[in-house]
Amino acid sequence: DGGITQSPKYLFRKEGQNVTLSCEQNLNHDAMYWYRQDPGQGLRLIYYSQIVNDFQKGDIAEGYSVSREKKESFPLTVTSAQKNPTAFYLCASSTQGQKLTQYFGPGTRLTVL
Amino acid sequence: GDSVTQMEGPVTLSEEAFLTINCTYTATGYPSLFWYVQYPGEGLQLLLKATKADDKGSNKGFEATYRKETTSFHLEKGSVQVSDSAVYFCALEKSDSWGKLQFGAGTQVVVTP
Numbered sequence A: 001d002g003g004i005t006q007s008p009k010y011l012f013r014k015e016g017q018n019v020t021l022s023c024e025q026n027l028n029h030d031a032m033y034w035y036r037q038d039p040g041q042g043l044r045l046i047y048y049s050q051i052v053n054d055f056q057k058g059d060i061a062e063g064y065s066v067s068r069e070k071k072e073s074f075p076l077t078v079t080s081a082q083k084n085p086t087a088f089y090l091c092a093s094s095t096q097g098q099k100l101t102q103y104f105g106p107g108t109r110l111t112v113l
Numbered sequence B: 001g002d003s004v005t006q007m008e009g010p011v012t013l014s015e016e017a018f019l020t021i022n023c024t025y026t027a028t029g030y031p032s033l034f035w036y037v038q039y040p041g042e043g044l045q046l047l048l049k050a051t052k053a054d055d056k057g058s059n060k061g062f063e064a065t066y067r068k069e070t071t072s073f074h075l076e077k078g079s080v081q082v083s084d085s086a087v088y089f090c091a092l093e094k095s096d097s098w099g100k101l102q103f104g105a106g107t108q109v110v111v112t113p
Helices: none
Strands: A002-006 A009-014 A019-025 A031-037 A045-052 A054-057 A064-066 A076-078 A087-094 A108-113 B003-006 B011-013 B019-021 B021-026 B035-036 B046-048 B055-058 B063-064 B075-077 B086-093 B101-103 B106-113
Touching: A002 A087, A019 A031, A019 A054, A019 A087, A019 A108, A045 B101, A054 B055, A076 A087, B003 B086, B003 B101, B011 B019, B019 B106, B021 B035, B021 B086, B035 B063, B035 B101
Parallel strands: A009 A108, B011 B106
Antiparallel strands: A002 A019, A019 A076, A031 A045, A031 A087, A045 A054, A064 A076, A087 A108, B003 B021, B019 B075, B035 B046, B035 B086, B046 B055, B055 B063, B063 B075, B086 B101, B086 B106
């Protein structure tokens, strides 16, 4: 089955530690995205990538980093510089261009203790 | 800039009741519009979409019509079930960059037996 996988589903880290969230897709999509979701709020874009080896900052990139070495993978690192990292993180992908649909993974809930 | 405004929740309904969730938007041009649904602890699933004015998106008994004159994309369902309990997000494709979505804050719907 084609789809987007995120792992792990739940992640706990101590304050001050970096942590990397995994996102893999087998939909052959060129574009991938990372969003953050906080309770009672919509999704906010962290980073996005339109093509391998290229990515751009979204609306709330500070304290996060990404890489896009393979078309299928777009890992997100939450660094110790992120002031309030506890949140639900969602990865999405789409084909390139306008008027296209983004498909989402199941999400990773990160809790920083 | 582009923005999406949804009615606040939670919206609590009895089974078989009629559901309406209001969504209005501000955008340049003619963005594609989307409704996504999020069940507890899961990622977002595309519910329906419309790409141009007067288009009607429909899926699983839900409908929404792209109204350019009122800049609205209200979601409706004629008879809800307990399984429709979820958070519903309205979103638009941002006009300044293809593929980027602007989400509303989400509306929680609770359907009771």
